[in-house]
Amino acid sequence: MLRAEGVSREFGSGDAVTRVLHDCGVEVFAGQTVAIVGKSGSGKSTFANCLSGLDKPTTGRITLLGHDLATLDEKRMARLRAEHIGFVLQKDNLVPTLNIEENVAAPLIMSGVKLSAALKRAREALDQVSLSHRARSWPGQVSGGEAQRAAVARACVNEPSIVFADEPTGALDEENGLVVQKLFRAMVKERGAASVIVTHDLDLAQGADVVVRMAKGTLVASGWFG
Template structure:
């Protein structure tokens, strides 16, 4: 059975002007990502992978080309519509957990739901549920300063997935963790995204991490060199 296409980037290019020089960070890239896929976008530092992901997630606008998320052309959306689409359908996990120090772990995880208009009580209930799924139910009422780095990053994964997004991007999500915690965060990320029926995208330069993906997209000097489906 063919999985539902979640996101497509077609002929994407992104240029930046620096003085009299034009720098092409991404050039003529094509990307397709479907539901239930675990995708690794791999490239060295400066290869253009973060720029590409910013385009795919609507955080940046391509100089040319189109991005379609759930059948909607992102270039046709207003700023407000784009913000709402990102909030409802896209999750983000960064290398740093970015938890808000003045909120408890459960309040941090509930925050996307509250910002989306859900009542605090039901948002907190859902936050506690998903924290239980990542093994942090006992940490729900702790402050971010009271949990370990691995626990904080697991909470960040929970926050990214709490709204059941269609796609979750993780940019070097284990880069600041030791090997054991990094492995657990990756396993939790993959499990949680799969349970949501979403697409999971990890941006990394770590080929060992890429080996765990279903699909590997390699980018070098701003150009993707194809889509490798593992086991195909």
């Protein structure tokens, strides 16, 4: 599903180079949730951005869904993301001028799915996160927990092969955070997909199959959970 080897990332040039990642690697299999944990500034978000194709490593190789990311141009990378990858961010990033149902349907519409079919699938995804009653509400009319559950539905509506989540519960209280994580992992497992969760909270990472810890841009430990 996903394999990264020798990944390093540098910013700047000449004497002003800053190395954020140092020789990082990870492997993620179908049906598996991998949590990348570490303090702020440890490099975990940069690593996840490289893994998902949102950023390009300076050195190293990343193979995602059978594709060597270094060989994909932006158009092919955009299509891969649209058709096979889901994203959940710390902030829900819902479009305020679209209702909840339309927000969830957006990835399908951008992939070329007809509006009526996209809205039908969006309603089904909202039902899975117990939000069908909010389908016609506007983002400003729902709670933070509901908005983030909508973001989970949006990430999974196109049945992606892999989902990347960067601090998906960081803006939520503990109760809503646990609800969102449980829903997220259940949707991923149910569909035989894989997921990579970035978080600074070790307690929240315990539900993952594998936890990888980062410090100062380097992978310092990993472990299996089940």
